[in-house]
Amino acid sequence: MFTYILRRLMAALPVIVGAIAVVFILTSVVPGDPAQLMVGQRGDPATIQKLREDLGLNRPLWQQFVDFFKGVMTLDLGRSYRSKMPVTQAIAERLPVTARLALGSMALAVVSGVTLGMLAALKQNSVLDYGSMITALIGISAPSFWVGSMLIFLFCVQLRWVPGTGTGDGSWIYMLLPVLTLGMRPAALIARLTRCGMLEVLGQDFIRTARAKGLAERAVIIGHALKNAMLPVVTVIGTSMAEMLGGAVVVERLFSLPGVGRLGVEAILNRDFPLIRGQVLFLALVFVVINLLVDLSYPLFDPRIRYGGTWRRE
Amino acid sequence: MPTQKAKAAVPENRENKGKGKAYGLWRDGWARLKENRAAMAGLMMVAVIALAAVFAPYITKYDPTEQLIWTRGAKAQLVPPGRDHFFGTDIYGRDMYSRVVYGARVSLQIGIASTLISVIIGVTLGALAGYYGGLADDIISWLINVVFAFPFLLFVLALVAYLPPGLPLMYAAIGMVNWAGVARIVRGQVLSVREREYVEAAMVAGGRDARIIVKHILPNILAPVIVQATLGMGSIIMLESSLSFLGFGIQPPTPSWGYDIDQGRQYLLAGAWWWSAFPGLAIMALVLGFNLLGDGLRDALDPRQSGGEGR
Numbered sequence: 001m002f003t004y005i006l007r008r009l010m011a012a013l014p015v016i017v018g019a020i021a022v023v024f025i026l027t028s029v030v031p032g033d034p035a036q037l038m039v040g041q042r043g044d045p046a047t048i049q050k051l052r053e054d055l056g057l058n059r060p061l062w063q064q065f066v067d068f069f070k071g072v073m074t075l076d077l078g079r080s081y082r083s084k085m086p087v088t089q090a091i092a093e094r095l096p097v098t099a100r101l102a103l104g105s106m107a108l109a110v111v112s113g114v115t116l117g118m119l120a121a122l123k124q125n126s127v128l129d130y131g132s133m134i135t136a137l138i139g140i141s142a143p144s145f146w147v148g149s150m151l152i153f154l155f156c157v158q159l160r161w162v163p164g165t166g167t168g169d170g171s172w173i174y175m176l177l178p179v180l181t182l183g184m185r186p187a188a189l190i191a192r193l194t195r196c197g198m199l200e201v202l203g204q205d206f207i208r209t210a211r212a213k214g215l216a217e218r219a220v221i222i223g224h225a226l227k228n229a230m231l232p233v234v235t236v237i238g239t240s241m242a243e244m245l246g247g248a249v250v251v252e253r254l255f256s257l258p259g260v261g262r263l264g265v266e267a268i269l270n271r272d273f274p275l276i277r278g279q280v281l282f283l284a285l286v287f288v289v290i291n292l293l294v295d296l297s298y299p300l301f302d303p304r305i306r307y308g309g310t311w312r313r314e
Numbered sequence: 315m316p317t318q319k320a321k322a323a324v325p326e327n328r329e330n331k332g333k334g335k336a337y338g339l340w341r342d343g344w345a346r347l348k349e350n351r352a353a354m355a356g357l358m359m360v361a362v363i364a365l366a367a368v369f370a371p372y373i374t375k376y377d378p379t380e381q382l383i384w385t386r387g388a389k390a391q392l393v394p395p396g397r398d399h400f401f402g403t404d405i406y407g408r409d410m411y412s413r414v415v416y417g418a419r420v421s422l423q424i425g426i427a428s429t430l431i432s433v434i435i436g437v438t439l440g441a442l443a444g445y446y447g448g449l450a451d452d453i454i455s456w457l458i459n460v461v462f463a464f465p466f467l468l469f470v471l472a473l474v475a476y477l478p479p480g481l482p483l484m485y486a487a488i489g490m491v492n493w494a495g496v497a498r499i500v501r502g503q504v505l506s507v508r509e510r511e512y513v514e515a516a517m518v519a520g521g522r523d524a525r526i527i528v529k530h531i532l533p534n535i536l537a538p539v540i541v542q543a544t545l546g547m548g549s550i551i552m553l554e555s556s557l558s559f560l561g562f563g564i565q566p567p568t569p570s571w572g573y574d575i576d577q578g579r580q581y582l583l584a585g586a587w588w589w590s591a592f593p594g595l596a597i598m599a600l601v602l603g604f605n606l607l608g609d610g611l612r613d614a615l616d617p618r619q620s621g622g623e624g625r
Contacts, residue, residue, distance in 0.1 A: 018459070137602060140605060141602035142598045143555050143597050143601075145556065145572075145575060145576075146590065146594030146597065150591065152582060242465045243465060245468070249471065254579070264471070265560055268471060268562070280469070284464045
């Protein structure tokens with residue numbers, strides 16, 4: 001168990017270093033001069049020169065990378081070019097909205113996805129099975145921003161059940177539609193995977209054993225079948241979390257929520273390079289950490305990992 | 315017990331997978347695909363939209379960028395769906411049906427071009443990693459993991475932001491991110507195919523590495539690549555529409571589904587639901603088509619992999 005955790009931690013390190021390097025390369029070696037881009041075509045040479053110095057662009061590339069790496073290690077990602085605020089602070093200010101949105105959507109996705117998937121598997125080939133799987137397929141195929149727009153039209157414009165977009169007075173009702181919009185896709189993915197996993201598990205010997213030894217059906221389903229079907233679901237929760245951080249960009253724009261995603265779009269529109277760089281890096285790091293947590297949660301579901309056996313992730 | 319039925323279907327598929335006969339996999343695969351109603355529905359959806367895109371000028375009455383307000387005045391604005399305008403018009407009096415049909419061109423173009431780029435990069439790197447192993451594998455696997463560490467949309471968004479606007483650069487940006495999924499699958503496949511006797515025989519016979527990879531290994535891993543590419547088309551089309559929705563996609567007035575949804579949503583309050591609704595339905599139909607087809611292809615060509623998730 002301990003070696004498993006240690007091994008996972010060690011495996012995450014090169015990915016983190018790689019992510020830092022990719023963000024650096026992406027933002028430094030690209031054709032064109034960031035200073036020029038930030039000032040625009042009509043900037044005078046003196047301003048551009050000054051900006052190049054401020055951004056450290058006139059120094060050798062390797063030195064820029066060392067500085068950037070050091071900065072990341074000390075949580076100093078530079079300052080936003082536009083608001084002059086430290087990038088870390090700008091992200092931290094916007095984080096609570098995105099965190100609430102993402103966690104709410106994930107909770108909704110897990111509860112509804114696992115329930116639907118489980119019921120569909122237990123009643124295989126029933127109306128419920130077909131109905132929920134068709135819904136799930138549509139959920140995977142429909143763009144979230146479009147579903148969100150239609151939800152706004154239905155619930156805000158036609159029915160007037162929900163007040164509208166923005167955060168309003170901060171009450172939960174304003175988060176309802178965004179959470180629904182963002183959670184739809186992971187819910188559909190989880191429902192499909194749960195169904196698939198359950199069907200596979202239900203046919204196995206240990207389920208028959210559990211039934212044969214007289215366990216209540218509910219204990220067989222929840223304790224034996226569902227638990228064993230959860231491994232791929234846990235993996236997809238990790239990847240969906242990352243997708244949602246990206247998807248939050250779209251949903252936050254649609255519902256005018258002041259979150260990290262909108263900060264990113266604003267940064268790109270303003271060509272605020274330090275902010276873009278910090279933002280992309282931040283989200284990549286969050287994703288690596290989420291995946292690490294997912295990996296670390298595997299032993300909870302699979303005792304083979306707990307007792308030091310080897311287990312392939314893919 | 316109903317669950318037994320699903321289990322029994324798997325070994326049956328495996329037996330059908332012809333190993334001895336030439337092209338057996340493809341013929342059997344097509345036979346299996348034809349029987350899969352969902353996959354056939356997916357194929358139909360993709361085919362209909364692709365044909366509409368190709369023959370767009372012949373099946374539309376209006377030019378997608380023609381603003382009817384200049385000739386017909388304000389009564390051409392936000393016309394609800396009807397006989398003259400199947401999908402209504404937007405605030406400039408442009409025919410939404412034409413825009414949806416022409417919008418398919420942009421989506422399919424980006425989908426196909428970006429998929430080609432990611433397949434080329436992904437197959438090359440994946441094959442190198444799987445065939446040579448060692449340091450090459452370590453470096454390429456590390457690169458794959460690093461790319462996977464970034465949220466897809468955000469990574470492409472950042473790339474697009476740094477690049478000058480233009481279609482080819484958008485293909486490149488999407489391809490540069492999307493290759494990792496292909497590479498991961500190719501690497502795994504090459505690793506297992508490399509150990510087969512016929513590959514060993516080719517090595518012993520003194521075949522050059524490049525020839526062995528192209529002649530003996532790649533044809534045997536084509537099926538999972540096709541499956542991945544088909545499922546990838548769906549996510550790329552979704553990605554393109556998200557970029558357009560955020561205003562980083564194709565420059566207007568070229569019709570693009572994502573852009574029209576964004577424009578139309580601002581008139582939802584005025585009750586003009588059709589402006590957003592139809593481009594969204596089009597995206598959904600095309601993505602759904604590719605997803606159904608991809609799932610079907612996976613079951614037909616590669617029964618061992620069914621149930622996994624494509625990126």
